[in-house]
Amino acid sequence: MSIDDDLLARAVELATANVAAGGGPFGAVVRMADGRTVEGTNQVTTTIDPTAHAEVVAIRAACRELGAVELRGAVLYASCEPCPMCLAATLWARLDRVVFAADRADAERAGFDDAAFHAYFERPGHHARLPTEQVRHAEAIAPFEAWLAHEGRTHY
Numbered sequence: 001m002s003i004d005d006d007l008l009a010r011a012v013e014l015a016t017a018n019v020a021a022g023g024g025p026f027g028a029v030v031r032m033a034d035g036r037t038v039e040g041t042n043q044v045t046t047t048i049d050p051t052a053h054a055e056v057v058a059i060r061a062a063c064r065e066l067g068a069v070e071l072r073g074a075v076l077y078a079s080c081e082p083c084p085m086c087l088a089a090t091l092w093a094r095l096d097r098v099v100f101a102a103d104r105a106d107a108e109r110a111g112f113d114d115a116a117f118h119a120y121f122e123r124p125g126h127h128a129r130l131p132t133e134q135v136r137h138a139e140a141i142a143p144f145e146a147w148l149a150h151e152g153r154t155h156y
């Protein structure tokens with residue numbers, strides 16, 4: 001068994017065990033660049049947080065463990081194909097790679113919206129599912145101007 005196989009198996013095991021624990025059927029493991037691993041399970045209903053997907057929970061835990069907002073050199077193992085939010089979180093946290101077991105179609109068969117949300121992002125913008133509109137407010141770029149003018153900013 002490769003490290004990938006072992007950690008993917010662990011993510012799946014976490015996902016199955018999480019069902020009995022009252023959470024959603026999703027698990028994730030982040031393997032950091034130094035080889036340490038951090039685990040996460042879906043906690044959406046247990047913490048009343050729609051963003052508490054297993055991948056996000058694991059990424060947050062890994063960042064806390066490292067004391068850093070970037071996880072370069074890290075790999076995300078997920079029991080199921082990450083949704084668009086989790087993919088974006090993975091990009092923001094600068095992980096190197098993602099490995100997943102089940103996919104969006106498997107999740108859809110279990111009653112989850114992953115496939116519909118992936119479809120949304122393939123046709124973003126004006127869409128009945130989530131109307132999105134830009135209103136170019138006069139002060140729209142003021143926050144970025146303040147950011148660029150702030151000498152003490154912490155780039156990320």
Ligand SMILES: [Zn+2]
Binds near residue numbers: 083
């Ligand atoms: Zn997700």
